[in-house]
Amino acid sequence: MERRLAYAMVGGGKGSFIGPIHRMAIRMDDLADLVDGCYTHADDWRAMLERAKGRADFVAVCTPNDSHHEIAKAALESGFDVMCEKPLSLTLAEAEELGTIAERGGRKLGIPFTYSGFPMVKAARDLVASGELGAICKVVLEYQQGSFRKIDLTKPLDKRNKWKMDPTKSGPSCVVADIGVHGFHLIEYVTGLEVKSLLADLSSFAPGNRLDDDASILMRLGDGGAKASMVVSKVATGEENGVRLRVYGDKASLFWNQESPNYLSVKYPFAPERIYKRKAPYMLDVSEPSVAFTRVPAGHHEGFIEAFANIYREFCAAVRDRGEHDYPGAREGVRTMRMVEAALASNAAGNTWVEVRG
Amino acid sequence: MERRLAYAMVGGGKGSFIGPIHRMAIRMDDLADLVDGCYTHADDWRAMLERAKGRADFVAVCTPNDSHHEIAKAALESGFDVMCEKPLSLTLAEAEELGTIAERGGRKLGIPFTYSGFPMVKAARDLVASGELGAICKVVLEYQQGSFRKIDLTKPLDKRNKWKMDPTKSGPSCVVADIGVHGFHLIEYVTGLEVKSLLADLSSFAPGNRLDDDASILMRLGDGGAKASMVVSKVATGEENGVRLRVYGDKASLFWNQESPNYLSVKYPFAPERIYKRKAPYMLDVSEPSVAFTRVPAGHHEGFIEAFANIYREFCAAVRDRGEHDYPGAREGVRTMRMVEAALASNAAGNTWVEVRG
Amino acid sequence: MERRLAYAMVGGGKGSFIGPIHRMAIRMDDLADLVDGCYTHADDWRAMLERAKGRADFVAVCTPNDSHHEIAKAALESGFDVMCEKPLSLTLAEAEELGTIAERGGRKLGIPFTYSGFPMVKAARDLVASGELGAICKVVLEYQQGSFRKIDLTKPLDKRNKWKMDPTKSGPSCVVADIGVHGFHLIEYVTGLEVKSLLADLSSFAPGNRLDDDASILMRLGDGGAKASMVVSKVATGEENGVRLRVYGDKASLFWNQESPNYLSVKYPFAPERIYKRKAPYMLDVSEPSVAFTRVPAGHHEGFIEAFANIYREFCAAVRDRGEHDYPGAREGVRTMRMVEAALASNAAGNTWVEVRG
Amino acid sequence: MERRLAYAMVGGGKGSFIGPIHRMAIRMDDLADLVDGCYTHADDWRAMLERAKGRADFVAVCTPNDSHHEIAKAALESGFDVMCEKPLSLTLAEAEELGTIAERGGRKLGIPFTYSGFPMVKAARDLVASGELGAICKVVLEYQQGSFRKIDLTKPLDKRNKWKMDPTKSGPSCVVADIGVHGFHLIEYVTGLEVKSLLADLSSFAPGNRLDDDASILMRLGDGGAKASMVVSKVATGEENGVRLRVYGDKASLFWNQESPNYLSVKYPFAPERIYKRKAPYMLDVSEPSVAFTRVPAGHHEGFIEAFANIYREFCAAVRDRGEHDYPGAREGVRTMRMVEAALASNAAGNTWVEVRG
Numbered sequence A, B, C, D: 001m002e003r004r005l006a007y008a009m010v011g012g013g014k015g016s017f018i019g020p021i022h023r024m025a026i027r028m029d030d031l032a033d034l035v036d037g038c039y040t041h042a043d044d045w046r047a048m049l050e051r052a053k054g055r056a057d058f059v060a061v062c063t064p065n066d067s068h069h070e071i072a073k074a075a076l077e078s079g080f081d082v083m084c085e086k087p088l089s090l091t092l093a094e095a096e097e098l099g100t101i102a103e104r105g106g107r108k109l110g111i112p113f114t115y116s117g118f119p120m121v122k123a124a125r126d127l128v129a130s131g132e133l134g135a136i137c138k139v140v141l142e143y144q145q146g147s148f149r150k151i152d153l154t155k156p157l158d159k160r161n162k163w164k165m166d167p168t169k170s171g172p173s174c175v176v177a178d179i180g181v182h183g184f185h186l187i188e189y190v191t192g193l194e195v196k197s198l199l200a201d202l203s204s205f206a207p208g209n210r211l212d213d214d215a216s217i218l219m220r221l222g223d224g225g226a227k228a229s230m231v232v233s234k235v236a237t238g239e240e241n242g243v244r245l246r247v248y249g250d251k252a253s254l255f256w257n258q259e260s261p262n263y264l265s266v267k268y269p270f271a272p273e274r275i276y277k278r279k280a281p282y283m284l285d286v287s288e289p290s291v292a293f294t295r296v297p298a299g300h301h302e303g304f305i306e307a308f309a310n311i312y313r314e315f316c317a318a319v320r321d322r323g324e325h326d327y328p329g330a331r332e333g334v335r336t337m338r339m340v341e342a343a344l345a346s347n348a349a350g351n352t353w354v355e356v357r358g
Helices: A018-028 A042-052 A065-077 A092-105 A119-129 A159-165 A175-191 A288-292 A304-321 A330-348 B018-028 B042-052 B065-077 B092-105 B119-129 B159-165 B175-191 B288-292 B304-321 B330-348 C018-028 C042-052 C065-077 C092-105 C119-129 C159-165 C175-191 C288-292 C304-321 C330-348 D018-028 D042-052 D065-077 D092-105 D119-129 D159-165 D175-191 D288-292 D304-321 D330-348
Strands: A005-011 A032-038 A058-062 A081-084 A136-144 A195-203 A214-221 A226-233 A242-249 A253-257 A263-267 A273-277 B005-011 B032-038 B058-062 B081-084 B136-144 B195-203 B214-221 B226-233 B242-249 B253-257 B263-267 B273-277 C005-011 C032-038 C058-062 C081-084 C136-144 C195-203 C214-221 C226-233 C242-249 C253-257 C263-267 C273-277 D005-011 D032-038 D058-062 D081-084 D136-144 D195-203 D214-221 D226-233 D242-249 D253-257 D263-267 D273-277
Touching: A005 A018, A005 A042, A005 A065, A005 A304, A018 A032, A018 A058, A018 A304, A018 B018, A032 A042, A042 A065, A058 A065, A058 A304, A065 A081, A065 A092, A081 A304, A092 A330, A119 A175, A119 A242, A119 A253, A119 A263, A119 A288, A136 A175, A136 A214, A136 D136, A175 A195, A175 A214, A175 A226, A175 A242, A175 A330, A195 A330, A195 D195, A214 D214, A214 D226, A226 D214, A226 D226, A304 B304, B005 B018, B005 B042, B005 B065, B005 B304, B018 B032, B018 B058, B018 B304, B032 B042, B042 B065, B058 B065, B058 B304, B065 B081, B065 B092, B081 B304, B092 B330, B119 B175, B119 B242, B119 B253, B119 B263, B119 B288, B136 B175, B136 B214, B136 C136, B175 B195, B175 B214, B175 B226, B175 B242, B175 B330, B195 B330, B195 C195, B214 C214, B214 C226, B226 C214, B226 C226, C005 C018, C005 C042, C005 C065, C005 C304, C018 C032, C018 C058, C018 C304, C018 D018, C032 C042, C042 C065, C058 C065, C058 C304, C065 C081, C065 C092, C081 C304, C092 C330, C119 C175, C119 C242, C119 C253, C119 C263, C119 C288, C136 C175, C136 C214, C175 C195, C175 C214, C175 C226, C175 C242, C175 C330, C195 C330, C304 D304, D005 D018, D005 D042, D005 D065, D005 D304, D018 D032, D018 D058, D018 D304, D032 D042, D042 D065, D058 D065, D058 D304, D065 D081, D065 D092, D081 D304, D092 D330, D119 D175, D119 D242, D119 D253, D119 D263, D119 D288, D136 D175, D136 D214, D175 D195, D175 D214, D175 D226, D175 D242, D175 D330, D195 D330
Parallel strands: A005 A032, A005 A058, A058 A081, A136 A226, B005 B032, B005 B058, B058 B081, B136 B226, C005 C032, C005 C058, C058 C081, C136 C226, D005 D032, D005 D058, D058 D081, D136 D226
Antiparallel strands: A136 A242, A195 A214, A214 A226, A242 A253, A253 A263, A263 A273, A273 C273, B136 B242, B195 B214, B214 B226, B242 B253, B253 B263, B263 B273, B273 D273, C136 C242, C195 C214, C214 C226, C242 C253, C253 C263, C263 C273, D136 D242, D195 D214, D214 D226, D242 D253, D253 D263, D263 D273
8 A cells, every 4th residue: 555645734724625626636536634734824934844744644725826836846846746726826937936946956846726626637638649630720718607607896805806807916917817727738738739829819708807717729730730728717707617629639628617527528420420438438548547546436426625635636646756756747737837927928919920949 | 633543454355456455545634553463374363353452443354245243243342443345244133233232332333335425425415415416316326336347257256256256255145245335325425315215136147156146126215205327347347437416306306426526516496507526615514524534635635545535534523422423323324234235135135125124 | 392282281380389390391392282271160161171172282281189080081082192190199099090991092191290300310210220239128208298297377367278188179188199209200210119008197187187197107018028117208398398318228328418419428338428419421321311301501500390391291202202201191190199098098907007009 | 562673693503502591581472573594605705694683682602712802893893783702702892892893883781791680699699789798808709610621531532622722713712701791890880889999810731732722810999908819711621500609798608509599698797697588488589689589489490591581581671671770791791801811921920910900
C-alpha cells in the first residue's frame, strides 16, 4: 500500500467554495491527512507553514488570487510541494518565478485545472492522439457562466463576486484569468497543440465591473494551421457552468460538455455518431486512463469532485515518487498566464494578433 | 463539530464494486473511520465483530445477498448499528426478523437504496408533497440494465454475475430483488404512496439463467386509485444503468433520469416545461433538502458517490443522535422484500394481483 | 412521369386536425388532386360519393370514429380505394367486414398509422430484420399524451375531446383505440413479430370520462418468448406526443423517440452507442427505404407531414399499380381492432391474459 | 379564399437539392401553380421568362450563385416578383442593383433565409422584442457543416461541391456567402439589432479549396455595445447542419438548435430553465406568429419544408396584396452581401475591424 501523505491548507475556510472541494477530493482516495491549516486569517499563514515543516508533504493554497503567488512562493521555498488554485498569480512574471523556484528546488507545483481530470476529457485527448480525428483544424470552446447576472444590484456585493471584480484582488483580468484559463488548458490538453498567438476582444458588461467579464478569443494552434475560437463569459445569463468543447479533425470531430461529463460524442462523415461512455467495456481500447481514472461502474455518474480527486491522485503520486504524472503543473500555470497577458495586450491594442510564447 | 464515528466492514474487498463505494461515501464527509474489516474470508467475520465491540459504532455489510441476514443479525445483536446492502435478505421472513431485532434493540438499520440520496430525487419528493403535481395518478418507472448481455458465453461466468444468477447466493429472485427493489423504493419515496398490490410478469432471458432477469410489474398505489407500471431488466442490451422515473399528477408531471441526475424536468399543461437544476438559487424555495444534500456549486456535477454519501450522512446522524433521519431503513428493507415476495407469487400464479402488505 | 390521381374527402373540414394533414401530405409529392369533398354535413356524403364516381380514384375518410365503418364500406362498395382514419371501426366485426369487402372487391384500404411512415422507423424495422439486434426479447413502448389534462373543467368540453370521451362516437375504447393502436402497430411493424396475447389494465382518470384514458398492456410476441410492455395515456399531464419505442435484442437495442424523429439510437454491449441520422450517407447500407422516404438533406429536419406523405406515397403507388406497398392496410386495421377488443376483454375479466388472433 | 398564384422556376431541376424544396414548400399551402420552368439548360431561361409573361406571378431562381444576379435582374425587369436563392449575387454591387431595380419597379424580391421561417425562431425574436431577455449583450452563433469532409479525394468532385469551391461559380466567398449569410440573418432577425462592424478570420482547410470554408467572425451590434461571435464551417467533420443560436440578455438567455427545431430554451438567473414548445397553448401569449406559422399540433414535429413554406406563405401574401410581410427580402439580401464583403475585406487586411454599412 502507498504511503499516506500529509498536507496543510491556506485559505478555503468558511464560505469558501473551493476549500471543501480540495478536502473532499483528497479524502476520496484517502490520499493524505490534513494536518494543519490557516483558513481565515491571512496574516498567520507564515507561522502555519513553519509549524507544518516536517509534518506536511504539501500545501494546498485556496486563497483569493492576489495571495496565490506570495503563499505558493513561501511554501515552495520552505520545501513543500504545492497545489495552488488558479490563476497561479496576478501576473505572468510571478507565475514564471514560481515555475523557476519549483524547478530549481525540485518541488512539485500543481494547479487544479479540474476539467482535464474528467475521464472523458482524458479519453478525448487519447482519441486525438491516436489519430482517430485526423489532423485537427478547428477547436470551438465555450465556457459560459451567468454568475455576474445573479448579483442583486440593490445589495452590497457578496464576498466572492466582490473580489472577482476587484483588480487589487483579482489582478488585471477577471473572466479570462478566472475561467478562460480553464478553457485554454482544455484546448491544449485535448489537442496536444500549443496556442501560438491569439486575438482577444474583451468586454465588461456587468454593471459596476471594470474588469473583463466576457471574452471572444481567436487562436492559432501548432504548426499546421489549426485555429480555435473560444468564448468565455460570466454574464451568460442563466448558464451555470457551460463548458462545451468541440474539436474538428479532418477525419472526425468530438464534443464534450461538462454538464453531461460522463459522455463523449464522436462524429464521422461516413459513420453514425458514437457516444463513448465512461468506463464502458470498449473504453479500455480507446483510452486506458479514462478507465483508470474512474471509481464507479459505467452508468453510475461521476462529477466534479471525482475529477478533482483525479488531479490530486496524480499530484500525490508525484509527491511520493518525485516523477512526472498527469496533472496540470508549473508549465500549465505559466502557459495560462501567458495567455492571459496576451489577451489583455491584444484587447488593449484594438484586437490585434499577439504571440503566446512557448 | 460532530463526533467522528468508527465503523467496521464485512465483505467489500478486492473485486467488489460496492465496498469501495461505501468507503468513499463515508470519507466524503469525513463521517467515520474504518477501524476493522473482514473483506474476503467469510468465515472469520464473527471474530471481527467481537474485536470491533467498543471500537466501532456501526458495521457495513457488503457481502453477496445470501449472507446479509446472518451477518446483519449478528451485528445488530452485538449492539452495532448496521448499514446492510440490499436486498436485506433472501426472504421476507428474514427481513422482518432483522427489522424486529433492530427495533427491539434500539439499533439503527440502514439500506443504501442510493437513488433516494440524489438531491434531485429529494426535490422530486418535495415537489410531489407540495402539491405541485396535484393528485398522482400514474407512475412509469424503468430500470434497464444490460449486464447479463455483457457475458461472454464461451467463458466461465465472472464472479459477480455468477452469484447473481445462483439461487443459493441470490435467493429466489434476481432482477426484482437486485434492482427492482431500487425502483420500488424510488416510487414509494417520491410519491409518498404505498404500493397496495401488484401483478408481475417475470422472464429469464439470459442463456443459462434460471432466475428472473426481466420483469414487468403493474401496481396499485395508495387509496386514490393511482397506478404504476415498472419495467426492470438485466437483459436490456446496451443499457448501462437506465433508471428513468416519470410521475404524472393531475396538475403536472415530473421526469428524473439517473443518467443525467442533476436535473429534474417538470411539465405542465399550460406552461413551458421547467428544468430544475441541482443547487440553483430557486431550489431553496422548491426543496431545501435538495440544496442541503449537495457539495458542489450549481453546474458542477455530482453523481453516485455523492448520493451514497447522502445516505450515509443521514444514517450517521441517526447513529449519533439516535433520532429519525432521511435514509432508507428497516421499514424500507422490509417493504421491498414484501414486494419481491408478492412479485414471485404473482408470477407463479400466472400474473395475478397479489397484495403487498403495509 | 406517374399518372396524377384524384381523390375525394369525407370529413376533415373546418376545425379538423387531421383533414388538413391529409391534404398537405397528398400535396407534398403532388400525388393527387382533390376533386370533391363533403367536409361538414355528414348527411350528404353518399351524394358526394355518387358524384365522384369516375372522377376520383380514392376517398379519404377523416370523420370521427363512429362513421368510419359506414363511409368506408360505402366507398369501397362504390369501387373506390379508401384511406380511412384510425381506428378503422368501432368494433372488430366491422373492421373485419371492411377487410373482407376490400379484398373481395380488389380495393386498396389504407389506414394512416403515421409513425411507420417515419424514415427512422423504417430504419429501425430494417435493423431488426437484418439481425443487428439479434433475437428480440423485450419491447417497451410509451405513448404519453396529456390532452385530457388540458381540459378546462369549468367550460363545456371542446368538440374534439367531447367525441373522444363519448362512447357513442368513439366506441367502447378511448385511449387504446385512439393511440394504443399506433403503439401496437409500431411494435409489430418494427419487430416483425405478431402479438399473440395480452393483459391489459385500463383506467379512467380524467374527470367525467367513462372510457379508458390510461392503459398498461403486457404482451407476448411471436413464438420465441418475446414480451412487450406498453403504456398509453391521455392523462400524462404535460406530455405532448411522447411516443418512445425501445426494442431489446440479445445483441443490441434501439430507441426511437417521436419528439426527435430524425434520429435512431442503437446501443451495444461492447461498442459505443450509435446515433443513426436520417439520410446520412451510411444509411443506404442500413436501410434503403429510410433514405428513399426522405425529401430534405441530412441535418434538415422532417416531421409529421412528411411521414404522413410517406404513407400516402405508398398507398397511391398501390392505387396506381394495384400491387403491394409499404403502408398500413386492411390487415393492420383488423389487427389493431383485435388488440382493442382483447384489451377491453382482459380488463373486464380482471386483467387476465387474452389471445389476440392472427 | 385567396387567389391561387402561378410561378415559373429557373434551375432546380434533376439533382438539385433546393429546387424540389421550393416546389414542395409552395405546394404545402397550395399557394401557387408551377406553370413553366427552365430546369437544366441555362441558355433558354430568357425564352421561358418571355413565355411566362402574363401567366406567372413570380419566378423562383434556384440556379448556382453565379447566375442569380443576371436571372433575377431579368425577371424583375420583366415585371415578375422574384424569389431568389441566396446569396443574392456574387458581389455587393450586384445585390444593391437588384434591390434598386425591385424597389423602383415595385417588385417583390424574396430570399429564402429559411431559418427565420421556423416558428420557434419567430418566438425567439418575439421574446427578445418583448424584453423578456432584457438588454442583449452577447450572441453566439455556430453554423457547423461537414460537407467538405464528405468528399472522396480519389474521385472527381461531385457537381454540387465543385461549384461551391469554384470562384467563377460561387464568387469570392464560399462558406461565408453560402451559410454565413444564414447565421448573420438569424442574428439580426432574432435580436432586432444591426451588425455595425465585424472582424473576420477565414480559412481554407479542405484539400484543393481556394475559397473560405471556415470562418470565425466577431461582430459589434446596435448602439448598446452588444457583441456577437459567429463560427461557420464546411469542414466541421461529422456535423450535418449544426445551426446553434445563443442570445444572452441581462435578464435571461435563449438557445435554439436547428437540429431540434420545435423547441426553444430560455434560461434565467433565478428561475428554472423553460422549454418552450411549438404550438403549445402558452405560446399564444409568447408569440402569436410562432403559432400562426405552424400546421401540425404540438408534439408532432415540423421541419425544414414547413419553415420554407412559411417564407413562401409570407412572400405570396406580399405578391397578392403588394404589402409588407415577414419574409427576408431585398434589404436582407443586400445586408448579407455587405457582411460578406466586409468579412472578405477584414480577412484580407489581417483580421481588422471593418464597418458593415446600414
